[in-house]
Amino acid sequence: MTITAAADGSALGNPGPAGWAWYVNDDCWRAGGWPHGTNNQGELMAVLDLFRCTAHLPDEELHILCDSQYVINSVTKWMPGWKRKGWRKADGKPVLNVEILREIDQALAGRKYRFEWVRGHAGHDLNEAADERARAAATAYQQGVAARSGPGFVRGDEARAATRNAAAPNAATAMPSATRNAATAMPSATRNAAAAAPSAVRAGRQEVAAPPGSASQLDLFAEPDLFSELDADPFTPEAGTEAAPEAVVEALERELLRPDTRADIGRTGVLLHPEFTEIGSSGRLWTRDSMMMALEENPGGGTEPEMIGADRIGPETVLLTYRSRGREGSSLRSSLWILDGTQWRLRFHQETPEA
Structure with missing residues (x-):
């Protein structure tokens, strides 16, 4: 049975x-x-x-x-x-x-x-x-x-x-x-509150999916570590900050681009929304789980974003657009952040190679 x-x-x-x-x-x-x-x-x-x-x-x-x-x-x-x-x-x-x-x-x-x-x-x-x-x-x-x-x-x-x-x-x-x-x-x-772990990615019902491929396939911010310290983020409303949502989200985006954050599956689990998806520069669709697993294995290097815009498109939604530069050239990126309770989380990210 x-x-x-x-x-x-x-x-x-x-x-x-x-x-x-x-x-x-x-x-x-x-x-x-x-x-x-x-x-x-x-x-x-x-x-x-x-x-x-x-x-x-x-x-x-x-x-x-x-x-x-x-x-x-x-x-x-x-x-x-x-x-x-x-x-x-x-x-x-x-x-x-x-x-x-x-x-x-x-x-x-x-x-x-x-x-x-x-x-x-x-x-x-x-x-x-x-x-x-x-x-x-x-x-x-x-x-x-x-x-x-x-x-x-x-x-x-x-x-x-x-x-x-x-x-x-x-x-x-x-x-x-x-x-x-x-x-x-x-x-x-x-x-120990510092013991961190990611939450699950909501993928379609199917048999166990294979983990993502090589580190070179990582498209989400070519750097790792999304799960480090699990203390309340100093930029979030939960921590009592008065900062504008656009400033909060920009700070979180910069944190997410750091290798130490991307390699920390606990921290990435906090920053990535449970329904997070990304369309990478190669056209591949990433889910939250596949991204977190790939970043934990290979967080990549850091990058300093060149911000283009931070636009409030709703009371609980902020859209960031910026340029990043790497070994293979520059890319234009967009990140959609939403307020999930008291925590801003990244719901969608897309990277497009710049001509």
């Missing part, structure tokens, strides 16, 4: 109050979270908890629906190499979220499983249900109330009974045991 479940994570602020959830059906799901974490940590924790909750069924295959290529590639492609290198990446830097990944590595030993990449927020019933529960858990931590944990992995009459019990009014019983004490429920890497 095959167990089909969707796994998803959510972070309000990324990092911020975070939640995770996996979902089979209304009688079979589980959720939890932490007061402070990232979207990627939530995505990974959902997968880990799913393996743990089905450990008593080792002969049944797990079919995991996931909208994060970061998670899928971490589990199915990158972990063997990371383990051989002592849990370090190709550039010698420590792997992010290593404690959760180590536990996943142990949990999947001897298990039969396969991942399927699905588009997030696209009406996929199981994905939407997992996303809703993960976000509800994050919101509960944001508001300081009990998070619903769900019945866990149960079937038939057991599921119905567990669902009734899940509505317990006492916060200590309504929360999953993994969330009652954030200091002990989280791996130490998660407890």
Whole structure:
């Protein structure tokens, strides 16, 4: 028999109050979270908890629906190499979220499983249900109330009974045991706000997609590092700045062009909108996940933009246009930034080689 479940994570602020959830059906799901974490940590924790909750069924295959290529590639492609290198990446830097990944590595030993990449927020019933529960858990931590944990992995009459019990009014019983004490429920890497990870790219439903190609294919700002420090950005409204949106966005764009930012998957996860896309100079269409994975492997060099314009095209939308120069000549670029809650995020980017 095959167990089909969707796994998803959510972070309000990324990092911020975070939640995770996996979902089979209304009688079979589980959720939890932490007061402070990232979207990627939530995505990974959902997968880990799913393996743990089905450990008593080792002969049944797990079919995991996931909208994060970061998670899928971490589990199915990158972990063997990371383990051989002592849990370090190709550039010698420590792997992010290593404690959760180590536990996943142990949990999947001897298990039969396969991942399927699905588009997030696209009406996929199981994905939407997992996303809703993960976000509800994050919101509960944001508001300081009990998070619903769900019945866990149960079937038939057991599921119905567990669902009734899940509505317990006492916060200590309504929360999953993994969330009652954030200091002990989280791996130490998660407890540190600096532990960063990207959120998932919402790509079309399909089997696991291959990661982007060589570093020379990178079109989004020929430099890396989108995920470094996860502290509140000093330019965002959340940090209490009075700066005009155009100035805020220009500062964030310049930050995103720096190699140290582009190589930091945690920071890029904060700056890139979940629905981010880019049309590169080669005509290739990049998604958020594919871009973040490529930049983490090869962030490229930095560039100093020559700003052309910063135009407010709506109360929560700013369009930047500028020129960048590199070894292959100059390019004209446009970036569309939108205000997502209190954080400005890059929604779309396009690069066109200049004649």
